[in-house]
Amino acid sequence: MNIKLISPTQWKDYELIDSGHFEKLERFGPYLIARPEPQALWNKSLSEAEWTKRADAYFRKDKRNEEKGEWQCKPLMPQQWFVTYQYQEMHLRMRLGLTSFKHVGLFPEQAENWNFIYSQIKSMPVGAKVLNLFAYTGGATLAARSAGAEVTHVDSVKPVVSWSRENMEASGLNDVRWIVDDALKFVRREVKRGKKYNGILLDPPAYGRGPDGEKWILEENLNELLSLCKQLLTPEQSFLVLNLYSMGLSALLARTTVQQLIGEGKGEQFGELYFTDSFGKSLPLGVYYRFWR
Template sequence: MLQLLTPLNWKDYELIDCGAFEKLERFGDLILARPEPQAVWDKGLMEKEWEKSLDIRFRPRGATTGNWLKKNPSLPDRWHIRYQTGELDLQFRLGLTSFKHVGIFPEQAVNWDFIAASIKKLETPEPKFLNLFAYTGGASLAARQAGADTTHVDSIKQVVTWGNENMALSGLKDIRWVVEDAIKFVKREVRRGKKYQGIILDPPAYGHGPKGEKWKLEDHINEMIGEVASLLDEKEHFLVLNTYSLGFSALIVENLLSTSFPGAEPEVGELYLQAGSGSKLPLGVWGRLSKLNR
C-alpha cells in the first residue's frame, strides 16, 4: 500500500502555498518564493498575496542558476532554523545559493524521525549508520543524536563543510565526514567487509563525483542498491531509499528493493509537504526495509 508522509508540527518551517511552478515557504522568520517544477497546478493564493508576504524571491537565470531578490537589502544571506520533536533537537544554518537551494529539504524531516526511532530500536551497541548522497547532513545529525556511529558521504566538499557547521550548531561531534563518489565508497567498504546497521540513500537524478564521475539515477541506482545490500548487517538493520526524480514511481523503488533483498517486504510511499492553502506538494518517492529485533 502506498503511504503518504509529511512533516508535522515544525515550528520553524511552513509551506504557505504552491502552484504555477513556484512555492512560497517560511524558514524561521523569512518567507521565500522559489521555483518548484512539481507544482504544475494554479496557486491557491493570489499573486498580490504572495508579493505582500514574501521577503526574498528567486529569479532563474538560465537552466540551473539564478538570483535572489530581496525586498529589503538588510535581510541576511544566512540564518538559522531549528527542528525539534520528542526525539530530535537539531539546528541548521541556511543560506541563499545560486541554485535556488537554501541548505535543507524540509520534507526529509520524516526520514530523520524514522532514522532516530529505528536506531533506538537496535540492539547493537553504538550501531553504525551510513548517509549516502548526504548533502548538508540532516539524516547524519539525526543518526548521531540518536546514538549511532555516523558516516556522512557526499561528493561536494562545500556541502560537507556545511554539514559540519550544522553538527556544531546542534551540539554534536564525531561524525565521520567523507568527500567521495558514493558508489566508489560503497564498493570499497564492501571489499573491506564493513557492516552498517542503518543506511539512507538520497541520490540526485544527475550528479558528478569529485573526480568527474558521472551519476545518472536510472543507470546506476540498481547497481548501488545491490552493493548496499552487502553492507547491511544480516542480524539487524534498516534501509531508507529516497528518490526525487520526475517520472520515478513508487513501484520502481519497490522493485529495486525487492530484487536486491529477496523475501523482504519493503514499504513504499511518497513524501509531500502540506501547503497552508490546501495543496499537497509531492517531493519524492521513498522505500524502507527494516529487520529490527525489538
C-alpha cells in the same frame, strides 16, 4: 501492499504557505521565500502581487541557464540564518543559506525520514553503524547521530560537507566520520574492506558529478549501488531508507528495485512525501522506500 503518503507534522520552523504555477511560497523560521517547484502544476491561491509583497526572498531563474538563477531579497533578508527541529529527544539546529541553485540547505519533507531513522536506531543495541550516501547538509546524519549511531557521512561536494559539519556543531553533536567522495566509488571500496552497517541512507540525485568528475546517472547506476549496499548491510538489526526525487519515478518502482536487489525486511513503508499548503493543495515532494529487519 499499502502506499503511504506522509507529511511531517513536528515542524515549527517550516510552513508551505502557497503553491502553484510551478512555484512554492515557504516559511523557514521568520522568513518567507518563493522559489521554483516543477510539481506545482495548479494555479496559485494568492495573487502574484501578494507573493511579491510577502516574500522576503524571491528566486528568479537565469534565462540562459535553467539550473541557476539569483535571489531578489528585501533589505532585512539575511544570506544565512538558522532553523530548529525537534522529535522526541532529538534537537537539531541547521544553518540555511540562499544558493544559486534555488536550494537553501534543507529539504523539510525529509523530517519524516529523520524521525524513522532516529526511532530505528533507538531500538538497536548501542554502537549501531549508519552510512549516509549523497548526504547533502546532513539532516539524516544528525538524526542518526542524535540517536547514538556511529555515522559515516558521504557527499562529493566539499563545501556541502563543511556545511554539514556546521550543522553538527550547531546541534551540539560530534564524532561524525566525514567523507568527500563519489558515493559509488566509496561503496565499492567499503565492500572490498568487508565493512558492515546497520543502517544505509540513500538520497541520490537524478544526475550528479563526483569530486574527480565521476558521472552519476540514477537510472544507470542505481542497480549497482543497491547491489553493493546489500553486501554492506547486516542481515539482522538493520534498515534502509531510499529517497527518489526525479519526476516520473514512483514509490512502487523504488520498492520493487530494493526488494529485487537487496531483499525483503520484516517490515516496510513506501509512498510519497508531501506538504499541504495553507489553502489545502497537497504538493508531492519525492518518493521513499524504507524497510527494517
